[in-house]
Amino acid sequence: MTGFDLILLLTLFVLAGTLLAVIAVTVFHHFWTRRRILQRKALADEIRPQLMTMLLEDDPDLSRFETEQGLRSRMIDDLAEALIGKLRGADRERLVLLLERKGTLERARLELSSRRAPARARAAQLLGSTGASGALPFLAAALHDPNRTVREVATRSIGRLANPAAAGPLLSLLATEDRPVPEHLVRMALFRLGRPAIPELIRELEHRSPDVRRCTADVLGHLGAFEAIEHLTEMALFDDHDGMGTTAVAAIDRIDGPGTADALQRLAVESSNSTVREAASAMIARRVDTTTVDDEDIELVQPIESELAVRNG
C-alpha cells in the first residue's frame, strides 16, 4: 500500500465518519426539536390560562409566578411579553408589574451590558415591549452600542416607550455623520411615539442639524400636527438649507388641517424661494376642485395668481 493509498483510505474514513455524524445530528435534532416544540406548547397551554385568570382577579397573588424556575419561568416571561403588546391600561400594567417583581426587567437592564450582542438586543427588545418606566436612559445608551442590530432594536424599543422625551435621543442619531441607525428606523420610532411627542418635535425644528430638521418636519407632516403649521411655515420661509423649504411645505400640505390653506397661501406669496412658491401654488391648485369651484375658492386663488404674475413679471 502506497502513501497515496493510505491518504485516500484515511480521507475515506474521515468522510464516512463525518457523513454518519451529520446524519445522526440531523435525525437527533429533528426529533429533539419536535419534542421541544410539543413540550413548550403544552407548557404554554398550561400557563396562558393562569395568566389570563390573574388578569381577571381583583387582587391577584403574583408570588405564585415569582417562584417559578427554568423553562417555566422563561415561558411566563415570553407569554407576558407577548400579551403586553396586545393589552392596554390596568391589565398591561399588571403584567409589567409581574415582570418587575420576577426580576425579569432588572435582569434585562443588566443584560444591556452583556458581552453577547444577541443578549443585549433581546434585553433592549424586552424593555421596549414592556414600556418599562425608567428604561429610557438605558435604551438611549444602547443607541450607541457597537453592534448595529442592538442599536436598531434599541431605537425601536425607545419608540415603544410612549415617552415624548424619547424624541430628542432618537433625533440626535441623525445629527451625526456616521448615522449609527438608518433614518427610516428613527422615523418609525418617532411615528410610534405619536402625537404626544409633537411639542418635543416642534422644539427640534430649531435643531442645528439640517437632517434632524428635515426628518422632524416630515414626521410632523405624517402625524398631522396642525399645531406645528406656524413653525413649519417659518421654516419654509426662513430656513435656507437646501431642500428644507420644500420639505416644510410638503409637511404643511400633508397635515391638511385648520390653517393649512392659509399657510400655503402665505408661502405662495411671501417665500423668496421660487421652488417653495411653485410647490405651494401647485398644492393650492390641487386643493381647489375644478368641478365645484365656488366663490370662496376663487377668492383664495385669485390674489395668489395676481401676486405671482407680478413677481414673475
Add this chain to the structure above:
Amino acid sequence: MVEIVKLLLGWFDQFVLFYFLLFNSIFLVLVLAGGAEVIRARRHVQPISLDEVFAYPLTPSTSVVVPAFNEELTIIDSVHGMLNLRYPSHEVVVVDDGSTDRTFELLDEEFDLEPVETTIDPAIRVMGTILGTFRSRVDNRLIVVRKVNAKTRSDAVNAGLAVAGKTLVCMTDADSIFDPDALLLVARAYLRDPERIVGIGGTIRAINGSSVTRGYLEDAKAPSTWTARIQVVEYLRSFLLGRVAWSRLKALIIVSGAFGVYRRELLSELGGLDPAALAEDAELVVRVHKHMRDSGADYELAFLPDPVCWTEVPNSLTQLAKQRRRWSRGLAEVLWVHRRMMFNPKYGRIGLVALPYYLLFELLGAVIEFVGVGAVLLGFALDLVNTRMAILVAVVALLYAMVLSAVTILIEEFSYRRYTRPRDLLTVALAGFIEITGFRQVHAFWRTHGLISALRRTESTWEKPDREGFGTADTKPRTRAAASAS
C-alpha cells in the same frame, strides 16, 4: 504509446480529483458560511417587526410583474396569491405574452377586466407590440397587459416593467407563489438601507407536491417525483445557502428571475432586461453591478433567505434537461458578454472572485466532470487504470459530495424546518444522495451540451417548460365564474 496514454490519463485523473476536491471544498465553505449566516439571522432579534413595516407610511410601493405565456393551469391561483400578499401598497402586473390557451379569458372571467389607458415607460425596450392594457374591476390593483409574443421571457417582463408604476419592482413567474409576508420581508431589508440597496433576491423553493389553495401554500411537502426531490436539495444548497454566502461576500451575481426585486428607476435607467439573453436574470444582475461600479456608486445587491417564492420545478428529466441546457448556455452568454469585467480589479469582488468562479467551476466544471467520467470509463475499458485506486478515488469524491448534501439538509433542519414530517426529511436526504450517484453526471452532460450550443451560437429561443399546475386541496373549480356555475 500505451505507456504515454496511461501516463496522461493518470495525470488527468489526478487533475480531476484535485479539481473536484477543490470545487467541493469551496462549495462546502460557501454552504457553511451561508448556513452560519442563516442560523445567526434566525436567532437574532429583528429590529423592525413586519407589522411596523406594514403600518409605516414610507414603506416603498411595489409592482409585482408576472409574465404569462400559456399559463392557464396556474395563473388564477398565482394572481390570487400575489394580490393576497400582505403589503400596504402593491399592484400586480400580469403580462399575457400572446398566450394561445385560455390564460387571458380565465383572467377576464375571474377578475372582470376593463381596457384602460396606462403610461408606458419609453426607456424600457419592448419588442412585441403591446395590444392593450386592462384593469380589474374586482380588484383595481391588478393590471393585465396583452402583447405579441416575441419568443423571449425578457420581453414579457419588460412590457410589465414599462407599465409598472411603483417604487420597487418584483419580477416573478406565473407558476410561482410567494409566502404571504415575502414582500414585507423584502421591504424591511430595503428600509434598513434604502440609499444603498438597489436590488434584493429572495429564496426559491420547489412547490411540487405541496398543497395550494387560492394562491396560498397550505402545507409544504416533499415532491412526489425523484427528479423534483433532487432539485429540492439543489435549490437548498445553491439557491439558498450558496447565495447567502455570495451576498455576504458582496459578490452576488445571480438573483433568480422568479424572485428579484429592484428599484424601478434603476431598471428604467438600464432599459430593462436584455431581450437577447437566455439567462436574463443573471445578465441583469451583472449589468447592475457594472452600471453601479462604473458610476462609482456605493451600493448593495442583497440576497435574503427568509422571503420565499415557491415555484414549480420540472418533474420530468426531459424538461429538466431543457432547463439546465438553457441555464448553462445562458451563463456562458452572460460571461461572454461581460468578459471585460472578468479579472478586472475595477469591478472588485465581482470581477476578481465571482465571475472567475462561475467560469471555472459553474461553467467549465460540467465539462471537466463529464470528460473526467469519460476518461475513467475509457481507462477501465483499455485497462489503463488501477481499478482499486480508481474505485477508492471515486468513493472519496462521492462521499465528499454526500457530506456536502448532508450538511445542507442539516442546516435546513437547524434553520427553517420547512419539511416537518420525518418522511419528507428522509425523502429529501435520500434525494441528496441519489443526486451524487448518477444525476450529477447526467446533469454535467446537459450543462456541457448547453455550453457547446453557446459556443456554436445556434439560434436560441426561450421554451416555456410544461406545467402540471399546483397541487391544490380543492383543485376545481379554479375561477370565480366556475365556482358560481358549480
